Structures are given as structure tokens and as C-alpha cells.
Amino acid sequence: DDADVIWPSLIPKFTDTGFKKVKLSDEIFNKIKNEWNDKFHWPIKHEFKEGLNDTGSERYFISKLNSYVLPNDEFNYDLRDELKPVVEEWCGEKLEGTYTFGTRVYTDGAFLESHVDVSSTHTFGVIINVDQKVNKPWPLQIHDGNDTHNIFLEPGEIIMLEGSRLLHGREKALDGDYYANIFLHYRPVDYKIPSPFLNMNYQVNWYPKDKDTF
DSSP states (O other), rough: OOOHHHHTTTSSSOSSSSEEEEOOOOOHHHHHHHHHHHOOOOOOOOOOOTTTTTTSSOOBOOSSSEEEEEOOOHHHHHHHHHHHHHHHHHHOOOOEEEEEEEEEEEEETEEEEEEOOOOTOEEEEEEEEEEEEEOOOOOEEOOSSSSEEOOOOOOTTEEEEEEETSEEOOOOOOOOEEEEEEEEEEETTOOOSGGGGGGGOOEOOOSSSSOOOO
């Protein structure tokens, strides 16, 4: 579809590559690990029902992506503020934090279709790998219009991404027990989106038909 090509081209480009992988400081990652170990207990004893939001639980809700969420808003807000200078140094912009999500725990068979993020709030995203127990590395695919980049994260590593401009997803099915991420989002101060209809995200079916093979 032509819209899949035109849409990202309307979003301003802030960096040369659009993404950068870095390692967290030991101090920050130790805080994340302590929080994770305090709240997460594997295996979670819960009946998974596809598409059902488990609003009765304070700890997680079920999604359609073979995943659940351990909400931790206050911790994530502090983390977003703490990492903001790192993102600002990379992108060269003065930023404001907008949105946080997670910890999201993907389980065996999970995949994520390629998409761009909400342009009004998710100009820059940070994906933090908190922990993983996998049989095969589970890459994040980033499509820059010319090439597809496979990004592999280890616990304590992050990827900074121009998420509203670059298509990204995890197009291969997860082979393993779990893969846990925290998501932080930012936008430039006084940022004006290029067009009102861009105040949303969208998905494209770039993933292969056989999602079970790498």
C-alpha cells in the first residue's frame, strides 16, 4: 500500500540512523532488576484467554500478543525522567516525557507486527530489556526504508528509536518462556505533528507467513 511508504516520510527525521543501542549504567539497571525480582514470579498461574482484558487484576492483564503486563507506573515515570538526558543527548532535542508502559512480559509464540508509533506522543521511544528466558534470540526488526535491521538486546541494554517514523516490530515468534521489556516515550518540547491524521499508529503486515521460523 502506498500509504505504508508515504506515512513515515511525513514525520520529521531527527537522527541519522533513527535508532541507537546502549547499555544502562549498573546503578539504573540494578534498580530495575530489584523491582523486577520483587514483583515477578515465574510461572504466573493464570488462565490465558486471547483478547480478554483482566481488569480485575492489579498485576497484569491479558492481551492478544501472548503477553501480559505488570503495571508499575510510578517506577516507570521516575525511570523515564532519569533516562531523558540520555535520549536528549542522542537526538539533540529538548524533550518532555509522555507515556510509559510495562513491564510487558511476552511469552512463547508472541510476535508483534511492524508498525509506527503514535506521532503526537511517541516521537522517541526507549525499549529496556529487563529479563529474558529464551531458546533463540528474539530480534526487534527496524525498517528504515532501505534496509531491515535486526536488533538483539540483552538484559540491561536499551534501544532508542524514532518510533513514529521507522517501522518496527518483532515479526518472528518468540521461542522461549518469556521476554520482558519496559517502554518509555518522549516528544520534543512544543512538538507539532505534521498533520492531524497522523495522531495515531498503524500496522503493516511485513511479517512472514510462517511466524514460527527464523
